[in-house]
């Protein structure tokens with residue numbers, strides 16, 4: 001069997017990684033941002049065409065104001081620092097999540113990076129910022145309801161293919177493999193609709209320690225599994 005075409009990652013454990021070193025939590029987030037580059041660059045060789053990473057959830061606003069501000073400025077720095085490499089490596093970047101609550105300057109940079117990479121096809125990197133699965137489904141449902149109210153959509157025709165067209169991920173395939181680092185076995189509101197049939201890997205490694213070789217091992221292990229989607233073994 002082949003490896004996963006779409007891998008989604010919950011990058012957890014930055015805070016604990018920093019605390020273990022007696023450093024502030026943001027130190028861990030900066031180390032985590034460096035791992036993002038390594039994992040993106042490992043994708044082509046592993047046959048991973050789509051990588052989706054959870055950078056900031058709708059619940060992360062509950063963190064201290066200093067940590068939230070630090071993360072937002074880290075996202076800006078990441079975009080400034082990585083744009084050239086992402087373009088050169090043929091990576092197509094997309095952002096998912098609700099942009100309404102984000103700072104205008106960050107949204108402008110996100111739009112610009114999406115535009116600069118829109119013709120790239122080597123790896124499709126999707127970064128979830130202010131993303132929550134329930135929030136995404138709620139926003140999608142609202143738009144679907146508006147289509148019905150405007151008479152453009154007949155409720156009788158709504159089936160399992162309809163709602164995904166309104167999700168932030170409408171152009172992406174569903175993830176084959178979802179990885180969560182740092183030992184927590186929870187989905188935490190990530191890609192709720194899309195991961196209905198995904199395989200999961202919950203690993204103990206803290207995100208800043210997650211390296212390309214471990215990523216490759218998880219992709220290999222996925223290739224050895226037998227996915228049945230509720231059917232019978234072939």
Ligand code: FPP
Nearest residue numbers: 011012013014015016017029032033055078
């Ligand atoms: C979870 O670790 C991590 C986050 C909330 C932020 C994820 C951000 C990055 C990996 C950095 C940058 C990303 C990009 C795209 C530039 P945690 O803080 O919850 O760790 P803890 O559970 O140990 O406290």
